[in-house]
Amino acid sequence: MVANIGYYVLVLTFLASLYGAGAAAYGALKRKPEFVESGRYAMLLTWPLLTIASAAIIWLLATGHYEIGFVASVTSNSMPTYLKVTALWGGQEGSLVFWAWLMAAFTSAASLRKWDRDRELLPWFIMVTMITLAFFLSLVVFFENPFARLWLSADGQQVTAMLQPTGAVPLNPPDGRGLNPLLRHPGMIIHPPALYLGFVAYVIPYAFAMAALITRRSDDRWIRITRRWTLVAWIFLSLGLILGGRWAYDVLGWGGYWGWDPVEIAALLPWLAGTAFLHSVMVQEKRGMLKHWNVVLIILTYALVLFGTFLSRSGVLSSVHAFAKSAIGPMFFVFIGVTFIVSLSLLINRWEMLKGENFLTSVFSREALFLLNNFLFMGILAVSFWGVIFPLISELVTGQKITVGPPFYERANGPLGLGLLILMAIAPLSAYASSTWKTIGRALWKPALVSLLVPITLYFGGIHNPTALLGYTAASLVAFVTLYEFWRGVMARRRQHGENLPLALWRLVGRNPRRYGGYIIHLGVVLMAFGIIGIEVYQTETQATLSKGEQVTLGRYVMTYDDIAVFDTNDGRNVARAVVSVYQDGKLVDELYPRKDYYYDSQQAVTIPGTRSTLADDFYVILVGLDPDSQSDATFKVYHNPLVNLIWIGGVVFSIGTIVAVWVISGRRRANKTPSASKSTRT
Amino acid sequence: MRKLQTVMGMTLGFILLSQVFALPAFAQDGGPTDDDVNVIARELYCPVCENIPLDVCPTQACEQWRATIREKLVLGWSDDQIKDYFVDQYGPRVLAEPPAEGFNALVYILPPVLFAIGAFILFMVMRAWKVEPPTPKGKGVTVESEDPYIAQLEQELRRRDE
Numbered sequence: 001m002v003a004n005i006g007y008y009v010l011v012l013t014f015l016a017s018l019y020g021a022g023a024a025a026y027g028a029l030k031r032k033p034e035f036v037e038s039g040r041y042a043m044l045l046t047w048p049l050l051t052i053a054s055a056a057i058i059w060l061l062a063t064g065h066y067e068i069g070f071v072a073s074v075t076s077n078s079m080p081t082y083l084k085v086t087a088l089w090g091g092q093e094g095s096l097v098f099w100a101w102l103m104a105a106f107t108s109a110a111s112l113r114k115w116d117r118d119r120e121l122l123p124w125f126i127m128v129t130m131i132t133l134a135f136f137l138s139l140v141v142f143f144e145n146p147f148a149r150l151w152l153s154a155d156g157q158q159v160t161a162m163l164q165p166t167g168a169v170p171l172n173p174p175d176g177r178g179l180n181p182l183l184r185h186p187g188m189i190i191h192p193p194a195l196y197l198g199f200v201a202y203v204i205p206y207a208f209a210m211a212a213l214i215t216r217r218s219d220d221r222w223i224r225i226t227r228r229w230t231l232v233a234w235i236f237l238s239l240g241l242i243l244g245g246r247w248a249y250d251v252l253g254w255g256g257y258w259g260w261d262p263v264e265i266a267a268l269l270p271w272l273a274g275t276a277f278l279h280s281v282m283v284q285e286k287r288g289m290l291k292h293w294n295v296v297l298i299i300l301t302y303a304l305v306l307f308g309t310f311l312s313r314s315g316v317l318s319s320v321h322a323f324a325k326s327a328i329g330p331m332f333f334v335f336i337g338v339t340f341i342v343s344l345s346l347l348i349n350r351w352e353m354l355k356g357e358n359f360l361t362s363v364f365s366r367e368a369l370f371l372l373n374n375f376l377f378m379g380i381l382a383v384s385f386w387g388v389i390f391p392l393i394s395e396l397v398t399g400q401k402i403t404v405g406p407p408f409y410e411r412a413n414g415p416l417g418l419g420l421l422i423l424m425a426i427a428p429l430s431a432y433a434s435s436t437w438k439t440i441g442r443a444l445w446k447p448a449l450v451s452l453l454v455p456i457t458l459y460f461g462g463i464h465n466p467t468a469l470l471g472y473t474a475a476s477l478v479a480f481v482t483l484y485e486f487w488r489g490v491m492a493r494r495r496q497h498g499e500n501l502p503l504a505l506w507r508l509v510g511r512n513p514r515r516y517g518g519y520i521i522h523l524g525v526v527l528m529a530f531g532i533i534g535i536e537v538y539q540t541e542t543q544a545t546l547s548k549g550e551q552v553t554l555g556r557y558v559m560t561y562d563d564i565a566v567f568d569t570n571d572g573r574n575v576a577r578a579v580v581s582v583y584q585d586g587k588l589v590d591e592l593y594p595r596k597d598y599y600y601d602s603q604q605a606v607t608i609p610g611t612r613s614t615l616a617d618d619f620y621v622i623l624v625g626l627d628p629d630s631q632s633d634a635t636f637k638v639y640h641n642p643l644v645n646l647i648w649i650g651g652v653v654f655s656i657g658t659i660v661a662v663w664v665i666s667g668r669r670r671a672n673k674t675p676s677a678s679k680s681t682r683t
Numbered sequence: 684m685r686k687l688q689t690v691m692g693m694t695l696g697f698i699l700l701s702q703v704f705a706l707p708a709f710a711q712d713g714g715p716t717d718d719d720v721n722v723i724a725r726e727l728y729c730p731v732c733e734n735i736p737l738d739v740c741p742t743q744a745c746e747q748w749r750a751t752i753r754e755k756l757v758l759g760w761s762d763d764q765i766k767d768y769f770v771d772q773y774g775p776r777v778l779a780e781p782p783a784e785g786f787n788a789l790v791y792i793l794p795p796v797l798f799a800i801g802a803f804i805l806f807m808v809m810r811a812w813k814v815e816p817p818t819p820k821g822k823g824v825t826v827e828s829e830d831p832y833i834a835q836l837e838q839e840l841r842r843r844d845e
Contacts, residue, residue, distance in 0.1 A: 252739075253739065253741070254735075254736070255739070259734065259735075259736075261733075261734045262734065356812070359812050359813065360809055360812035360813050361813075363809060368809065371805065371808075371809070372805070375802070378801065379798055382794065382797050382798075382801075383794050386790070386793060386794060386797075387790070390789070390790045391776075394786060394787055397786055398786050400774055400775065400776070401730070401776040402775050402776050402778075402781040402787060403734070403776050403777070403778060403779060403780070403781070404780060404781070404790060405728065405734070405736075405780060406779065407779055407780055408779075408780050408790070412794055541718075542717075542718055543716075543717035543718055543721055544716075544717060545717070605741065607741060624741075635717070637717075637739075
């Protein structure tokens with residue numbers, strides 16, 4: 001009953017989204033506002049309808065309706081209720097519904113704004129978002145139905161279908177296969193929604209950009225309307241990536257946070273395009289330049305959002321042949337191709353209309369440096385995209401599968417990343433239209449001089465690796481320039497208004513949250529850069545098989561293997577849990593419990609490391625295996641990860657910076673209180 | 684009875700743990716250590732476990748591969764010989780990167796070529812933009828804003844947005 005209701009609600013939502021798109025476009029073309037309004041109501045209906053469908057899936061998941069194929073594939077009796085609920089996005093069918101639900105929520109929220117003078121954008125905004133929503137709903141209605149039931153066909157095969165196939169009998173297993181154990185982690189509970197929120201939020205600026213093109217609006221209004229949506233998309237996508245890294249570090253048991261896996265890259269690609277967009281829109285807002293480029297970037301971001309979902313949902317990554325057999329793969333492929341070509345055609349058609357309003361006055365101006373920043377982001381994007389798709393192309397052409405692994409990406413993207421760091425140090429000191437190498441040189445020399453102390457200190461402290469020294473120097477330069485910018489702003493306020501330091505800082509940030517939020521984000525990136533260089537260049541590891549009481553040494557650390565216990569848990573796991581003592585410079589500093597959890601329902605194992613975390617480093621222990629003969633000798637892999645926690649701390653700073661940058665309303669309120677403050681900072 | 688079930692469950696679990704989890708080969712005295720094996724293993728990928736380097740892959744198949752590496756090291760094979768052995772057996776996909784030969788050389792050639800083309804386009808764009816002198820008032824008005832009243836309105840609205 002609930003499954004039937006859920007499915008028919010999905011069908012209804014699909015029809016509503018199609019109607020919304022059609023009615024809005026018809027109303028705009030025939031100048032019949034009542035149709036546009038009708039389309040808007042259809043759009044507003046999609047979210048409550050999808051809420052009902054999602055609630056139906058959650059109810060089926062939570063109550064163990066294993067006659068439903070999706071429920072049987074992602075839940076089991078032993079799973080706690082919160083995991084059964086979050087299993088909604090743990091499998092293909094549920095995650096597509098969840099994607100659609102989030103998108104309906106975002107588009108509804110965006111459509112509730114005051115349209116006033118932007119009313120001509122509304123029908124096209126509805127059309128673009130509803131077509132996207134209809135596409136995702138078509139996948140679940142026709143191919144990946146989360147409400148489809150299990151049946152035993154006449155020839156004894158288990159099949160999944162909504163309606164009873166001829167000769168088949170209903171199948172109602174007593175238990176499900178359970179969620180993939182790797183997904184039973186707090187990080188993985190938050191990580192997919194964060195990524196999805198980032199993905200769907202990027203549909204909003206794309207829809208406004210298309211609406212602006214269709215209505216021949218050449219101004220930057222679409223950018224201003226979607227400024228906050230873009231930042232919201234960006235923060236969620238960033239959070240999703242950071243949380244994914246943390247999850248990998250905690251669960252995957254390989255001592256790292258980023259493995260250049262195609263699924264990771266699938267989420268990174270729209271982030272790269274979105275970050276380039278975030279910078280380049282400022283040039284259009286301030287100087288009326290890069291109009292074509294901004295549209296290209298948002299089209300690219302939207303296409304990459306779809307591409308990322310396609311990569312992780314179509315089975316194409318395991319093999320091009322799996323893709324061909326996948327029900328939704330070709331659909332995705334066609335939709336991405338069609339939307340990309342139509343969007344670019346529209347842009348080409350409006351090319352003349354979007355000519356820039358200014359010219360480049362200096363290669364050291366802010367706009368020129370932002371363009372260079374975009375170039376480097378595009379470089380990283382191109383390398384990463386190429387690395388992901390090349391194995392597929394190679395398999396198609398040569399028939400042989402190949403791997404494009406981390407060394408390829410690191411070698412190509414490392415120098416580009418370093419270039420971005422250097423730009424992050426220079427660009428804040430430049431001004432729109434007027435900077436020259438002399439003005440930048442004058443602003444840069446003091447922080448540059450201070451930052452040189454860092455590599456010198458590090459060199460005499462024993463760090464001689466050129467990559468590390470170069471990276472730390474660039475990151476330090478960014479940090480000092482950013483702090484210098486804060487200092488100059490605060491001092492200017494103190495001089496003009498006599499404010500104390502905290503108040504001056506508060507008002508400085510509040511007056512221009514976008515600028516100073518951006519600087520805080522840069523500081524977050526600096527911390528992350530320090531952490532990344534620390535673990536990438538200086539990570540050490542060793543593996544040893546120990547009897548109880550034996551020890552292994554790694555750098556200044558000694559680890560003693562004390563004990564092991566193997567036991568069952570109430571939630572369907574068999575746990576092997578070791579106890580090890582960690583000594584640093586001969587002194588006992590911690591006791592860790594690395595373990596392996598075997599899940600009976602899914603017949604899969606998960607490695608949970610034991611970690612001693614400090615600001616300086618992590619001592620990270622993995623229980624690799626047990627000796628079946630002695631039943632107590634165990635093999636451990638031990639990592640020393642210097643500065644890795646700066647990555648997570650940097651992620652937090654990064655997030656705070658983005659929140660500050662979104663803090664436009666509060667900033668405006670403060671600015672109104674102190675109108676004369678505008679003289680103290682550059683714009 | 685319940686206790687017996689628990690004991691049986693634990694025993695079964697331990698057996699499964701022993702079989703499903705990686706069972707590392709234990710180093711012989713004087714033979715290659717786990718670290719020696721992992722130096723090579725981290726540059727190899729098994730065909731089954733997508734994108735997981737061999738040194739950290741927990742499956743039994745990968746454990747057998749690591750055991751093979753150990754055997755070859757005992758026989759005195761070099762790192763390259765061992766990698767070549769796996770390539771011969773399973774194809775080039777076992778390597779972290781494809782050999783730069785034949786069609787696969789494209790993976791290395793295209794990025795620098797694209798970078799050079801991109802740099803050239805960037806240079807041309809910047810040069811084209813420098814042809815005319817800058818407008819005196821910074822940001823110009825939009826195409827639709829040529830009417831002075833509309834321009835004034837647009838400016839005020841823009842200020843309101845900021």
